[in-house]
Amino acid sequence: MVVQIRYTRNLFLRAMSVIYLFAFTSFYIQIPGLYGDKGVLPAKNQLDSKATTLTARIHNKPTLLWLAPYVGLNTEYMMDVLALLGIFLAFTGFISQKFCTTPMFAGLWSLYYSLYQVGQTFMWFQWDVLLLEAGFLCILVAPLRYRPVSRRKPAPLCPSDHIAFWLVRWLLFRLMFSSGVVKLTSGCPTWWGLTALSVHFESQCLPTALAWYAHHLPSWFLKLTTVGANIAELVIPFLFFAPMRAVRVVAFYIQAFLQVCIIATGNYNFFNFLTLTLCISLLDDEFFLKKKQQKGNGGLSNIISKIITWAVYIGVLYGTVKYYSLRITPNYTIESDIAFTRQEFDYALAKALPVTVYLGLASLSFIIVQAVFSSIMDTVGNFAKLRTVLSTLFYAGAAIFIFGLSIVPYSTLHPTGNSTVVPAFRMWHSRLDHLHLVNAYGLFRRMTGVGGRPEVIIEGSDHIEGPWQEYHFLYKPGNVNATPPFVAPHQPRLDWQMWFAALGTYHQNPWIMSLAYRLLHGQQEVLHLLDVSKNPFPNKPPKYVKASLYHYHYTPWSQRWSNTWWTRQKVSEYFPVFSKDHPPLVDYLRNLKIISDKAKETQTVKPFWRLVLDRLRFFVRQVEPSILIWSIFTAGLAIIVTSNRR
Incomplete structure (x- = not known):
């Protein structure tokens, strides 16, 4: 029987609504100063097109901002409207599951992409394209329409959920593994010397107060923490596709701990919150809605699962001790050094990169076969069975297409990755690259600020x-x-x-x-x-x-x-x-x-629009931005709590 992920999927969609809420609200606050007519980089200059028709303009630069003259607005005020619409849609998805549907997430993606098109250097960050890619996947993950579920009426079977949700896990894998790889392929001496965190807490863009204290931790501990970060990004992502759910759950905890530590010491906007949201793809409904273990085989399988999980992570620990030369000193500190050379790492990466692609393809194939089989065997009624099978095949085709596209930017991690790219997918990627449906990732490639x-x-x-x-x-x-x-x-x-x-x-x-x-x-x-x-x-x-x-x-x-x-x-x-x-x-x-x-x-x-939008911005400007964002989030939580008590 297929493991249920309906609750997990819904939680993921609600969390993505929160991420969109953070992103749109933060962006809205800064529009006049960054993109207004008298801002640092006026957005209207990005819409200077010689095309005479609306269709041609949208074809040249796809953005809803072209509609501004048709509703009596200029570019700056139209950006306000798009951001406010994004805030409204995201807030509704946050407070109520029934709004988390494909049309809503298609609208959120279109709005954010429209703003990204004129964002220029202030939006050329990996988390912006990561939000676009994750947001596009939400269009596939979300249901077409909301179907209320009662205790008397069980949730309808939807095997395609597993296929769409797998793409989220694949995105998480590429994000984490690529971030780990580029740190070592860059040749940065601080990463190879495991001294990166001795510099990072001081040199990162916007450190928090806790970063000052983290910077003054003992050097041996910071080196050990760097080792932990390497393992979390280079090794643990392979376990995202483990068939044992217990292995994936532990991987979730490791990734969540890493993201929480980053949130505590650095202000990386919504990026780490988005990464935490992607980590939900490692879980299933059993994690949230634990049922009593059945006697007999249930208890035995649970014991076997724990033994395998312990064996896997003991193996990871052994490899860490070996390849990072961990040793306890007479002073009861733990010293560490990378025990492999750059040539050895390059050789290992050349072998591992194609393996990760084939691993991903095998995992996706298994999910598709399992979903199709479930569609045939578990659906009651010929018409319902035909509809479920066709839906599953559609999502399978979409998943294969997106997976193939993602290999193109992912393969740039090493020249051997080119052998895994099908030429047809490379052609389609070049055609669709401007939509940022799939992207290359790799954070903190080199550590800056070594000398100050x-x-x-x-x-x-x-x-x-x-x-x-x-x-x-x-x-x-x-x-x-x-x-x-x-x-x-x-x-x-x-x-x-x-x-x-x-x-x-x-x-x-x-x-x-x-x-x-x-x-x-x-x-x-x-x-x-x-x-x-x-x-x-x-x-x-x-x-x-x-x-x-x-x-x-x-x-x-x-x-x-x-x-x-x-x-x-x-x-x-x-x-x-x-x-x-x-x-x-x-x-x-x-x-x-x-x-x-x-x-x-x-x-x-138009005077009416100017009056309304200016008044709204005047009130928003009275509140410090981070306080405003958390206030809106808290208001959403209050609505959820009070509505659940009715």
């Missing part, structure tokens, strides 16, 4: 000789006395991009020139992305701005009782002094179409 965490500090002044006053951001390190905040699942995209800007030059980040220009003009929409309460020029904008590059370090453990979290040292100039009408700056931004002549602007907004 780089930070760009922007300053303004009314006189070129000074004094210069610093602009403070809401979340990124700046003031050395400011406590690192907990801000996830909100993603302050400007703060994030400032971290990437510090790793390069301002020539590689043209958007930062636009930021300087907006500060010189005192643009309120952009200033709201910064700490308005500490605006050094509250009455009028400065005449000059400049930026410097600093290196930040955590204060030593001996200062744990002080109010200072960071020390910093100026390294160099980041960009030179700019003034409001600096000709090279203005010409540069005009060439990029970031600024334009007012006479050429033709987008208009």
